[in-house]
Amino acid sequence: DVKVTQSSRYLVKRTGEKVFLECVQDMDHENMFWYRQDPGLGLRLIYFSYDVKMKEKGDIPEGYSVSREKKERFSLILESASTNQTSMYLCASSPGAGLKTQYFGPGTRLLVL
Amino acid sequence: QKEVEQNSGPLSVPEGAIASLNCTYSDRGSQSFFWYRQYSGKSPELIMSIYSNGDKEDGRFTAQLNKASQYVSLLIRDSQPSDSATYLCAVNTNFNKFYFGSGTKLNVKP
Numbered sequence: 001d002v003k004v005t006q007s008s009r010y011l012v013k014r015t016g017e018k019v020f021l022e023c024v025q026d027m028d029h030e031n032m033f034w035y036r037q038d039p040g041l042g043l044r045l046i047y048f049s050y051d052v053k054m055k056e057k058g059d060i061p062e063g064y065s066v067s068r069e070k071k072e073r074f075s076l077i078l079e080s081a082s083t084n085q086t087s088m089y090l091c092a093s094s095p096g097a098g099l100k101t102q103y104f105g106p107g108t109r110l111l112v113l
Numbered sequence: 114q115k116e117v118e119q120n121s122g123p124l125s126v127p128e129g130a131i132a133s134l135n136c137t138y139s140d141r142g143s144q145s146f147f148w149y150r151q152y153s154g155k156s157p158e159l160i161m162s163i164y165s166n167g168d169k170e171d172g173r174f175t176a177q178l179n180k181a182s183q184y185v186s187l188l189i190r191d192s193q194p195s196d197s198a199t200y201l202c203a204v205n206t207n208f209n210k211f212y213f214g215s216g217t218k219l220n221v222k223p
Contacts, residue, residue, distance in 0.1 A: 033211070035213075040121075042213050042215035042216060043213040045210070045211070058210075102147075102203070103159070104157050104158070107156045
């Protein structure tokens with residue numbers, strides 16, 4: 001079974017803080033993704049990575065950065081958290097070839113005060 | 114225009130009925146199509162994938178794809194209260210980008 005884990009289920013931070021969200025997958029997948037999910041807006045892609053040290057901007061990268069130093073780990077960084085970044089953050093991974101199914105982690109619900 | 118469109122619902126069906134969920138997409142180059150189920154407060158869980166025109170059945174679930182009409186649907190037979198959730202349609206267009214619909218909320222009434 002594919003397992004994608006995220007470092008925290010719930011997180012409360014203050015405006016201006018630097019926030020790190022960690023994601024780890026155990027299936028040797030090449031591709032990893034960060035989404036945020038908000039009511040009425042669905043899932044929106046922030047960044048994705050198709051290889052170690054490689055990253056591509058998604059649809060809403062502003063205010064975020066990412067790091068992928070190891071294949072199994074993909075980190076999302078909020079450089080200076082703002083209240084409009086309060087959201088559910090979902091990490092996903094998928095294999096690089098063949099079926100492109102994405103597998104999701106449990107999500108991190110972030111509240112920025 | 115959004116890449117993937119779904120009716121937000123809620124769609125209400127009685128227990129035992131067939132639930133029909135629909136999705137349209139805009140990119141004709143799309144190659145892979147997925148249905149995810151998401152319970153409130155939980156992350157999306159893959160239930161079906163389909164890659165070629167026609168029907169694909171898995172237990173009580175049937176996915177239908179019509180690339181000419183850019184339309185994909187999910188049928189749930191013998192709906193159960195435990196099927197009550199939001200169903201997300203996802204499309205893989207190019208390179209490894211996925212687009213998700215906003216989801217259709219399904220309520221199955223006992």
